[in-house]
Amino acid sequence: MQIYQPMLYVGLGGTGCRVGAELERRLREELCGPDGTELQHRMQGKNFLPYQLPSCLQFVYADLSEDEFGALERRVVPDPEYLPAAERTMHLVRELVPHHDTGRGGGGEARTQGDSRRAGASPRRDRRARRRAQ
Numbered sequence: 001m002q003i004y005q006p007m008l009y010v011g012l013g014g015t016g017c018r019v020g021a022e023l024e025r026r027l028r029e030e031l032c033g034p035d036g037t038e039l040q041h042r043m044q045g046k047n048f049l050p051y052q053l054p055s056c057l058q059f060v061y062a063d064l065s066e067d068e069f070g071a072l073e074r075r076v077v078p079d080p081e082y083l084p085a086a087e088r089t090m091h092l093v094r095e096l097v098p099h100h101d102t103g104r105g106g107g108g109e110a111r112t113q114g115d116s117r118r119a120g121a122s123p124r125r126d127r128r129a130r131r132r133a134q
Helices: 013-032 038-042 066-076 080-087 108-113 123-133
Strands: 007-012 057-062 090-093
Touching: 007 013, 013 038, 013 057, 013 066, 057 066, 066 080, 066 090
Parallel strands: 007 057, 057 090
Antiparallel strands: none
């Protein structure tokens, strides 16, 4: 297999992460061989780890569930001892859930601080009400 251009895979959510992990695993199998050293032999002097992909292949994974990342790390390399090789091209976006309350009423303060309109009132409805008042 030859690589002709850089590739960035962005996996969003559970399915996006699983598809990306499968792609990453298959690229590793194809480029690194069954023992993980084929790419080391082809690219001598680059100090590749076993099962390490070239830096032109990058994977970014984002999920709200932290549990998904643990399963993801087990899927991309044949054994956890090779995880340092995967971490060179795999990036996990963590802590996507906001730390503050964004539920009902959570945005009300922000909305009323710089905006004198009633929360939830559309600008069109406000214009009509002003016209009737005149």
